[in-house]
Amino acid sequence: MSERSSNSVAQSSLLRISLWRRFTDCFATSVAALTVVLVLLPLGAIFAYLVYRGIGSINWAFLTQTPKPVGEAGGGMANAIGGSVLILGIASLLGVPFGIGAGIYLAEYGRNRFGDIIRFTSDVLNGVPSIVIGIVAYSVVVLRQKHFSAVAGGFALAIMMVPTITRTTEEMLLLVPQSIREAAYGLGVPRWRTTLSITLRTATSGVITGVMLAFARVAGETAPLLFTAFGNQYWNLNVNQSTAALPLQIFTYAISPFDEWHRQAWAGALVLIVLIVGAVAAVRIAVRRGALAGANN
Amino acid sequence: MGVTIHVENLNAWYGKVQALHDINLKFEPNHATALIGPSGCGKSTFIRCLNRMHETIPEARVKGRVRIGELDAYNGTSATQLRRRVGMVFQKPNPFPSMSIYDNVASGLKLNGVRNRKQLDEVVERSLNASALWDEVKDQLHKQSGAGLSGGQQQRLCIARALAVEPEVLLMDEPCSALDPISTGKIEELIFQLKEQYTIVIVTHNMQQAARVAEFTGFFLLGKVIEFDKTEKIFTNPSNKRTEDYITGRFG
Ligand SMILES: Nc1ncnc2c1ncn2[C@@H]1O[C@H](COP(=O)(O)OP(=O)(O)OP(=O)(O)O)[C@@H](O)[C@H]1O
Ligand SMILES: [Mg+2]
Numbered sequence: 244m245s246e247r248s249s250n251s252v253a254q255s256s257l258l259r260i261s262l263w264r265r266f267t268d269c270f271a272t273s274v275a276a277l278t279v280v281l282v283l284l285p286l287g288a289i290f291a292y293l294v295y296r297g298i299g300s301i302n303w304a305f306l307t308q309t310p311k312p313v314g315e316a317g318g319g320m321a322n323a324i325g326g327s328v329l330i331l332g333i334a335s336l337l338g339v340p341f342g343i344g345a346g347i348y349l350a351e352y353g354r355n356r357f358g359d360i361i362r363f364t365s366d367v368l369n370g371v372p373s374i375v376i377g378i379v380a381y382s383v384v385v386l387r388q389k390h391f392s393a394v395a396g397g398f399a400l401a402i403m404m405v406p407t408i409t410r411t412t413e414e415m416l417l418l419v420p421q422s423i424r425e426a427a428y429g430l431g432v433p434r435w436r437t438t439l440s441i442t443l444r445t446a447t448s449g450v451i452t453g454v455m456l457a458f459a460r461v462a463g464e465t466a467p468l469l470f471t472a473f474g475n476q477y478w479n480l481n482v483n484q485s486t487a488a489l490p491l492q493i494f495t496y497a498i499s500p501f502d503e504w505h506r507q508a509w510a511g512a513l514v515l516i517v518l519i520v521g522a523v524a525a526v527r528i529a530v531r532r533g534a535l536a537g538a539n540n
Numbered sequence: 541m542g543v544t545i546h547v548e549n550l551n552a553w554y555g556k557v558q559a560l561h562d563i564n565l566k567f568e569p570n571h572a573t574a575l576i577g578p579s580g581c582g583k584s585t586f587i588r589c590l591n592r593m594h595e596t597i598p599e600a601r602v603k604g605r606v607r608i609g610e611l612d613a614y615n616g617t618s619a620t621q622l623r624r625r626v627g628m629v630f631q632k633p634n635p636f637p638s639m640s641i642y643d644n645v646a647s648g649l650k651l652n653g654v655r656n657r658k659q660l661d662e663v664v665e666r667s668l669n670a671s672a673l674w675d676e677v678k679d680q681l682h683k684q685s686g687a688g689l690s691g692g693q694q695q696r697l698c699i700a701r702a703l704a705v706e707p708e709v710l711l712m713d714e715p716c717s718a719l720d721p722i723s724t725g726k727i728e729e730l731i732f733q734l735k736e737q738y739t740i741v742i743v744t745h746n747m748q749q750a751a752r753v754a755e756f757t758g759f760f761l762l763g764k765v766i767e768f769d770k771t772e773k774i775f776t777n778p779s780n781k782r783t784e785d786y787i788t789g790r791f792g
Contacts, residue, residue: 354598422634426698428596430648430705431624440651445638 290516297513300506306514310476310492316503320511322478323492326393327518329480330472330488331462333397338404339454343443345405346412346450351438353413362410369406376402377467385471391485396472400464404457411453415446451530455523462519465490489515542569542739543609543708545590550604552585552594559585560763563604567709567756572731572740574750574771577760578786583743584631586760587711590741591626592619608709624652627707631714631743633694635686635701641668641677644686644697648705663704670734671700672726692723699730710734712742716749728753747787751775759783 304319311318345365349358380399385391419442427437443450461467468474473485474495489511496508545567552560559582567573575583588594589602592613606613613622635644643650645664654660664681668674673696677684686697695715702710712731716724731740731753744750750757751771758768759780767774767783778784 420634422630422632423636425593425596425630426634426636426701427647427651428593428619429591429623429628429630430651430701431620431622432648432651433620436651441636441647445636447638 293509293513293516296506296509298510300510301513305507305510309478313501318507320487320489320492320507320514322475323487323489323511324514324518325478325480326472326475326487327462327489327515329393329482329486330396330400330468331458333394333482334400334404334461335454335458336401337397338401338457339408341401342405342408342454342457343412343450345409346416346453347438347443349409349413350416351434351442362413365406365409368402369410372466373403373464374466374469377469377471380467380471388483390483391471391473393472393479393482393484393486396468396486396488397482399467399471400461403461403464403467404454407457407460408450408453411456412446412450415449415453416442418449419445448530451526455526459519459523462522463490463515465494489518541708542571542735542737544569544607545609545709545739545741546605546607547590548605548607550586550589550602550606552582552589552603553601554585554597555599558763560589563765565758565765565768567739567741569739570735570737571756572735572742572754573756573758574754575741575743575758575760576745576747576750576786577766579745581760582763583760584713585763587628587713587741587743590709590711591623591628593623593628595619624648624705625707626709626711627702627705629695629699629702629710629712629715631717633691633698633718635689635694635697637685637687639686640682641684641686641689641697642681645700645704648701652705664700667700667704668697670703670730671696672730673697673700690723692719692726695719695723696727696730699727703734707738709739709741712740714743714745717745724749747775759786761786 304317305321306319306324307321308317308319309322310320345361349361352358353361377399380395380402384395384398388395423445424437424442427441428434432441468488468491472488472491474491475485475487479486493508493511493515496504496511499505545565547563547565547567550560550563551558563586575586577583585594589604590606590608590613592602594600594602602614605615608622608626611617611622611625636647639647642664645667646654646660649660649663665674665678668677673693676693677689677697686694689697695718699715716727719727728749731742734740740754742750742754754771756768757771757774759766759774759778759782761782767778767780769779773779774783775787778787784790
């Protein structure tokens with residue numbers, strides 16, 4: 244009798260525990276969900292507002308024509324779109340191999356004083372204002388070449404990409420367990436080959452994330468381009484000429500007194516965001532395909 | 541064909557701490573030798589000196605002589621050259637997670653420059669057969685990643701990967717410690733077959749396993765070899781008191 248009653252007491256307290264657990268579980272889940280919403284809300288709001296302000300001015304002419312003289316309606320940002328692609332291409336070409344290389348060095352060979360110096364330098368570089376980077380590129384490239392150019396702009400953006408790529412590459416490589424490297428050494432694979440074909444390959448998706456992060460960050464930069472790529476009202480795909488870029492064009496149009504230009508600035512901002520998102524998505528898909536293909540051969 | 545391994549006056553350090561003291565051993569070709577001893581006595585350190593994996597640890601150092609067949613491991617032989625002839629299976633299965641089953645097995649050859657598709661296909665099939673894994677994975681060689689197998693299958697995959705480069709010696713560091721009895725049984729069977737072609741050195745905590753698979757057994761204690769003899773002798777009539785104490789479970 245007494246046994247049975249104590250049993251039911253135990254059961255009801257178990258029930259209470261499980262109710263309480265269900266409540267806390269539900270509570271924690273909703274808090275987590277709420278924070279996700281809070282994080283995504285500004286992003287969604289910005290994008291929605293951009294679409295609202297910009298979509299009206301986007302048309303075939305905007306995407307294919309160069310700017311019309313002040314006062315004339317129409318014209319577009321084709322030169323700026325092309326220029327941005329050109330400058331970002333140069334920046335990635337210079338910055339990505341350099342950043343990944345430095346990251347590999349730090350992760351695989353950098354457990355020493357020299358490595359610490361590079362790590363510190365890279366973190367400091369990450370915090371240098373972008374306008375300062377622009378000045379550096381100006382004095383290193385523009386002054387020497389004696390003219391503004393896409394190369395100078397790409398150089399400035401590359402400097403900004405390197406620290407992000409370096410540190411994420413290092414961290415992603417360090418996440419690869421030592422046992423994986425040992426497996427390769429044990430097969431008689433030389434160390435450099437292990438680094439490139441095993442460690443880096445295992446960390447590919449993380450490294451790509453770092454690259455895309457750096458890319459997205461510099462794609463919207465205006466300050467470092469002000470006195471490097473400089474901007475251009477006409478079509479130019481010569482890397483040694485001053486070149487238009489979307490952020491520059493948006494900046495110029497946004498501070499102008501003309502309504503038509505304001506509208507075009509919004510449209511340019513929308514195009515810029517779509518370009519960035521498109522590039523990141525394309526690389527992700529390509530990497531996923533490539534990884535699958537890699538596993539297949 | 542297996543080769544004889546001679547170890548003479550081998551000492552090893554981690555920084556200032558000496559982990560191995562004056563080891564002298566000889567491993568017979570086409571036989572399996574078991575190394576037993578309490579945790580931390582230096583078994584792993586020892587077999588990692590045989591294929592020069594010890595020196596990949598920062599601050600680690602080796603002194604002494606190791607001869608693998610006609611190769612002098614620490615004199616005039618490069619580490620990579622040596623490791624191609626001395627395969628290793630690690631305590632924890634460590635397949636390459638970003639590679640398919642096929643690529644895992646072929647990795648040793650591919651990374652050393654073999655590109656011939658037909659040759660690779662043959663080697664992969666032969667190695668997976670040898671490690672008793674072929675039947676379980678032959679339909680998903682390219683689809684399944686090495687990390688997507690069970691622990692026991694992963695370990696057999698690692699054995700296949702080691703066999704694919706056709707070494708003369710196979711070092712196994714507690715290859716069954718993470719496996720269930722059935723996988724363990726399969727790997728022991730495998731060791732039995734592999735003996736015909738390789739010199740096998742296996743570290744194990746499982747005395748029954750040592751008794752089952754190895755003709756010779758070495759007992760390690762505190763970085764020294766206490767006794768080395770025919771397995772039967774070690775387990776039935778050890779000449780050293782400390783070996784007997786360990787075997788009978790009185791310490792360790
Ligand atoms: N990376 C390392 N750095 C410093 N000391 C180490 C390192 N690895 C092992 N040691 C030390 O060397 C000694 C021998 O270790 P070892 O791993 O060879 O033992 P073991 O016999 O394989 O043990 P177990 O049976 O637990 O695997 C131990 O005292 C250990 O503390
Ligand atoms: Mg060990």
